[in-house]
Amino acid sequence: MNVNYRTDETHAHQTIDVSIHSHKSHVFKLLGTTEGIKQWFPELSFEEERAGSQLIFDLGNNEYEYAKITDYHPNDHIGYDWDQGHVDFSLEENGDTVTLTFKESLPFTFETIANDFTGWYFQIQSVKKLAETGQLLSKDAFDFKSKTDEIKQALNLN
Numbered sequence: 001m002n003v004n005y006r007t008d009e010t011h012a013h014q015t016i017d018v019s020i021h022s023h024k025s026h027v028f029k030l031l032g033t034t035e036g037i038k039q040w041f042p043e044l045s046f047e048e049e050r051a052g053s054q055l056i057f058d059l060g061n062n063e064y065e066y067a068k069i070t071d072y073h074p075n076d077h078i079g080y081d082w083d084q085g086h087v088d089f090s091l092e093e094n095g096d097t098v099t100l101t102f103k104e105s106l107p108f109t110f111e112t113i114a115n116d117f118t119g120w121y122f123q124i125q126s127v128k129k130l131a132e133t134g135q136l137l138s139k140d141a142f143d144f145k146s147k148t149d150e151i152k153q154a155l156n157l158n
Contacts, residue, residue, distance in 0.1 A: 001128075003121065005154040007108075011085075012155050014117045016102040016124050022131040024093045027100060028075045030127055031089050040126045040136060055080050084110045087120070098131075100124065114151040118144055121151075 002017040020027055030036035034045040046069075047054040055067040071079035071088070079088040085106035092099045102124050106113050122144070126137040151157075 001125070005117070005151060007155055011105050011107050012113045012117070012157070014102075014104045014120065014151075016100075016121065018100050018102075018124055018128050019094075019097045020100055020128050020131045021097050024075050024091050024098050027091055027098050027127070027131050028078075030131055031091075031100075032072065032074065032078050040130050041123060055082075085116075100127070113155065114148045114157055117151045118148045121147060 001019075004013075004015045006013050028036075030039060032046075033049055037044045037046070043058045045056050045058070047056055047066075049072065051069050051072040053069050053072075055069060057065040057067065059065060065083070067080040067082045069078070069080045070086070071077055075091065077088070077090045079086065082104075085104060088101075088103040090101045090103075092101070102120065104117065104120055106116060110116070122137065122139070122142050125142075129135055129137045
């Protein structure tokens with residue numbers, strides 16, 4: 001797994017490249033369908049699996065947030081606007097592995113950048129494990145605080 005953090009004048013950026021021992025169609029199903037995404041992020045569902053539609057985030061208590069799907073290319077690429085930021089998933093097949101590239105961009109006005117980046121870092125690792133083994137990564141086994149502190153330092157957010 002290769003992770004890069006950077007900033008520009010207005011935003012913080014996270015890029016994660018991870019090799020997954022699976023097929024592109026299987027990984028895309030986990031990322032780009034309601035059936036797949038609910039396995040690793042149960043609060044999410046697709047209104048429709050297409051660009052221009054929405055990803056629905058169930059906050060509980062009949063409260064929802066919506067993310068506009070900006071790109072949807074089956075077995076290749078998904079992008080959506082999430083809160084104030086943007087997330088992007090791209091897949092590239094390399095023999096018996098798939099490279100998943102995840103990119104996230106958040107403006108500095110977003111108050112919990114490091115927490116959000118940590119959450120997505122965990123989720124990408126969980127997608128890898130799910131695609132390869134059928135099991136999720138345990139939240140109990142992941143040190144969220146240390147990762148968040150590392151990201152704050154890398155982005156100079158302290």
